[in-house]
Amino acid sequence: MTSTPWQTDHPDADLLSRLLAGDGLAWRTLHRDHAPDVFRLARRFVHSDTEAEEVTQEVFIAAYRYVERFRGQSRLKTWLYRITVNRALKRRRWWHRRREAGEDALPVQFAGTPGPEHRTIDRDQLRRLSACLDKLEVRKRTVLVLHELEGLDTKEIAAVLDCPRSTVLTRLARARADLILLATRAGLEIPASTPEAGPAEEA
Amino acid sequence: MKTSLDNETPRPDAAVGRLLAPLREAPPALSAEREAVLWSRLQAGMQPPARRGFSLPGFAPWAGLALAGAAALAVTLTRATPEAPPDAPRALPFEASPAPAGPEFATTSRTLPSGARIELHDARVLLAEALPGATRLVVEQGGVTSSVPKLKTGERYLVETPQAVVSVHGTRFTVTRASATTTRVEVTEGLVSVDPPGWRPAFFLRPGEQAEVGPCPDSPAAAAETTADWRCTADGLTGLAAAAKDPISRDNLRLRAGRLVGTHAPREAAALWQALLDASPEGIHAEEAAYELGAAWHAAGDAAAARTAGAEFRRRFPHSPRVQATNQF
Numbered sequence: 375m376t377s378t379p380w381q382t383d384h385p386d387a388d389l390l391s392r393l394l395a396g397d398g399l400a401w402r403t404l405h406r407d408h409a410p411d412v413f414r415l416a417r418r419f420v421h422s423d424t425e426a427e428e429v430t431q432e433v434f435i436a437a438y439r440y441v442e443r444f445r446g447q448s449r450l451k452t453w454l455y456r457i458t459v460n461r462a463l464k465r466r467r468w469w470h471r472r473r474e475a476g477e478d479a480l481p482v483q484f485a486g487t488p489g490p491e492h493r494t495i496d497r498d499q500l501r502r503l504s505a506c507l508d509k510l511e512v513r514k515r516t517v518l519v520l521h522e523l524e525g526l527d528t529k530e531i532a533a534v535l536d537c538p539r540s541t542v543l544t545r546l547a548r549a550r551a552d553l554i555l556l557a558t559r560a561g562l563e564i565p566a567s568t569p570e571a572g573p574a575e576e577a
Numbered sequence: 578m579k580t581s582l583d584n585e586t587p588r589p590d591a592a593v594g595r596l597l598a599p600l601r602e603a604p605p606a607l608s609a610e611r612e613a614v615l616w617s618r619l620q621a622g623m624q625p626p627a628r629r630g631f632s633l634p635g636f637a638p639w640a641g642l643a644l645a646g647a648a649a650l651a652v653t654l655t656r657a658t659p660e661a662p663p664d665a666p667r668a669l670p671f672e673a674s675p676a677p678a679g680p681e682f683a684t685t686s687r688t689l690p691s692g693a694r695i696e697l698h699d700a701r702v703l704l705a706e707a708l709p710g711a712t713r714l715v716v717e718q719g720g721v722t723s724s725v726p727k728l729k730t731g732e733r734y735l736v737e738t739p740q741a742v743v744s745v746h747g748t749r750f751t752v753t754r755a756s757a758t759t760t761r762v763e764v765t766e767g768l769v770s771v772d773p774p775g776w777r778p779a780f781f782l783r784p785g786e787q788a789e790v791g792p793c794p795d796s797p798a799a800a801a802e803t804t805a806d807w808r809c810t811a812d813g814l815t816g817l818a819a820a821a822k823d824p825i826s827r828d829n830l831r832l833r834a835g836r837l838v839g840t841h842a843p844r845e846a847a848a849l850w851q852a853l854l855d856a857s858p859e860g861i862h863a864e865e866a867a868y869e870l871g872a873a874w875h876a877a878g879d880a881a882a883a884r885t886a887g888a889e890f891r892r893r894f895p896h897s898p899r900v901q902a903t904n905q906f
Binding site: 399402405406409410413414417418423426427430431434435438499500503504507518522523547550553554557562564565 | 590592593594595596597599600601603604605606607611612615616618619872876
């Protein structure tokens with residue numbers, strides 16, 4: 375049997391070997407453990423829960439088809455995130471093309487789904503905030519979402535987007551500056567900077 | 578490229594973190610029930626390649642009716658989606674173009690492309706898939722009665738709610754969203770299977786029978802408590818042995834056992850597979866049950882029971898393609 379990169383030291387080696395062996399329970403485990411993350415990330419980019427579910431399904435079908443091509447250079451979750459970002463952005467571009475062709479209106483929805491515990495959140499503010507995010511250039515938006523909303527560090531983002539970490543840092547800085555400006559223009563109150571706000575910033 | 582927006586705010590990282598806090602603290606969530614529904618759909622769409630030679634856990638017989646090679650088409654009764662999303666693979670049924678949300682049905686009855694006739698009772702229904710051999714309805718509110726012509730091999734007809742996926746075996750039946758968390762299924766003619774997502778068992782309903790499916794239990798432990806009498810709602814049978822003697826219930830047991838393996842309740846699954854074997858040791862599912870019994874014990878961490886089951890399997894089915902796999906038990 376040929377050796378695979380993850381057989382000895384990959385953190386997901388056991389699950390990967392079972393997936394490759396066609397273990398149905400392993401696929402069930404993968405879906406149960408990661409579908410909520412995939413859905414949440416997809417929902418940050420598409421405009422409805424239905425679409426996010428469709429993206430989630432596409433991601434796992436793609437994973438099922440292409441798991442043999444996975445080279446073990448990242449965590450399984452990172453690999454799934456990469457597929458998710460690609461699929462979600464393609465779907466998003468498809469919607470934008472339809473809108474530009476006048477075929478359909480692109481609904482603007484906030485990507486969060488506040489439950490009863492979040493009733494105090496100003497829904498209008500969320501909507502405007504989401505609209506500001508929507509206006510960001512797509513590469514900046516992607517980096518910002520992955521870092522600020524999904525909590526990935528810049529190394530992980532570089533792995534998801536398959537680009538240098540320096541590129542991620544640059545896009546992140548520009549995305550933040552752009553968002554501040556867009557939020558100001560939209561009349562949103564910019565909170566005062568405090569060291570503890572947002573995900574931890576790595577060196 | 579440097580934008581004009583750059584450097585207008587000296588250190589915006591913390592401010593952006595606080596600005597986005599409401600979105601971060603209220604993330605979009607996929608419920609366990611929806612996750613299970615998505616998994617059920619994937620099972621229908623993911624036909625395992627022959628070289629891999631495995632069955633997905635809880636793989637229902639009707640899941641084999643998935644649309645081989647047919648591009649799924651998301652349409653509503655009022656308009657068709659003009660094009661599929663870019664790069665959408667065509668080979669599997671659930672890689673459909675996004676279904677536009679919630680068309681309202683103004684009329685009370687329709688004939689679908691598959692030939693099925695539906696009656697809507699104050700209903701809002703999404704026709705998520707509509708091909709001559711494949712129909713998938715999503716009931717968002719109200720009730721829908723379906724009269725389905727006899728299905729050919731490879732055809733399917735599904736009605737979905739958050740509480741259940743109801744599939745047809747040539748019949749007339751009604752699915753009603755009785756409340757936000759409850760779905761009622763009534764069968765007038767033929768046979769349907771009801772597959773609640775999550776930990777609960779799938780089961781069949783026959784003419785004159787009805788079932789009401791409520792919210793999904795939160796844990797496999799809660800579901801395991803109902804294992805012994807899970808089939809009672811459909812045909813009044815109690816206990817595994819009694820259920821295993823009934824052909825319809827036997828299929829239910831099989832579905833249930835597969836689902837339990839898939840939801841980390843392998844000991845309960847082993848009990849079900851054993852009941853199936855005891856009730857029908859030479860039946861058509863005997864090989865599957867004998868193999869899955871060992872797999873369930875293996876998943877449960879009972880190496881001795883798994884090895885015994887594996888040895889018994891190799892003795893009884895020495896030419897089975899699963900023999901090699903039993904060596905892992």
